[in-house]
Amino acid sequence: MNLEQARFNMVEQQIRTWEVLDQEVLDSLYVIPREEFVPAQHRALAFSDLELPLGEGERMWQPKLEARVLQELALKKTDRVLEVGTGSGYLTALLAHRAGEVCSVELRPALAAFGRENLERHGTDNVVLEIGDAARGWGSRAPYDAIVLTGSTPVLPRAFLEQLNPGARLFAVVGEAPAMQARLAFCTAPGAWRSVDLFETVIRPLANAEQGRRFRF
Numbered sequence: 001m002n003l004e005q006a007r008f009n010m011v012e013q014q015i016r017t018w019e020v021l022d023q024e025v026l027d028s029l030y031v032i033p034r035e036e037f038v039p040a041q042h043r044a045l046a047f048s049d050l051e052l053p054l055g056e057g058e059r060m061w062q063p064k065l066e067a068r069v070l071q072e073l074a075l076k077k078t079d080r081v082l083e084v085g086t087g088s089g090y091l092t093a094l095l096a097h098r099a100g101e102v103c104s105v106e107l108r109p110a111l112a113a114f115g116r117e118n119l120e121r122h123g124t125d126n127v128v129l130e131i132g133d134a135a136r137g138w139g140s141r142a143p144y145d146a147i148v149l150t151g152s153t154p155v156l157p158r159a160f161l162e163q164l165n166p167g168a169r170l171f172a173v174v175g176e177a178p179a180m181q182a183r184l185a186f187c188t189a190p191g192a193w194r195s196v197d198l199f200e201t202v203i204r205p206l207a208n209a210e211q212g213r214r215f216r217f
Contacts, residue, residue: 010047018064037090084134085150089115105134135206151206
């Protein structure tokens with residue numbers, strides 16, 4: 001398998017065609033070797049337009065979704081980012097490449113260990129990995145300049161919005177299958193937010209995701 005040709009094909013055929021045109025985002029996909037974050041038994045599928053199993057019922061996002069989220073968050077080197085769900089650590093590494101600091105929280109210890117091993121092997125030194133349940137917010141390092149939820153949530157908890165700095169962004173997939181919306185929320189001022197729905201998609205829900213009355217803003 002020609003890895004570089006496969007990576008080029010992924011970028012040109014899957015990612016550019018999904019409205020990801022930010023050159024810095026595209027460059028990140030060449031800098032961070034996706035195949036080295038994929039479980040060994042699935043490495044041949046690292047550049048495929050598929051969700052890949054990580055174990056314990058979790059899955060790695062499709063490459064185009066990872067790239068699209070990275071573009072939508074428009075990260076800066078001064079940003080502090082919260083990632084809910086470390087998984088393989090690949091999206092964590094992409095976030096860390098663009099941001100100043102990433103706090104990534106993983107509920108499952110075995111997955112946290114897998115993600116940590118991958119990140120340490122690649123020398124990612126601006127990530128704090130923590131084990132815990134961040135499905136309804138993670139206040140210990142708040143406020144954040146960006147938040148990304150790697151699992152869906154039927155309702156977007158208000159706690160996440162309250163943990164954003166003014167000007168900060170949040171990406172979440174909100175709703176229940178088969179009708180989920182990829183949503184980008186912005187903190188416009190302390191206690192004030194707006195949001196835009198970007199596209200429809202379906203991803204696995206966060207464990208312990210909030211099920212209560214929908215919060216509208």
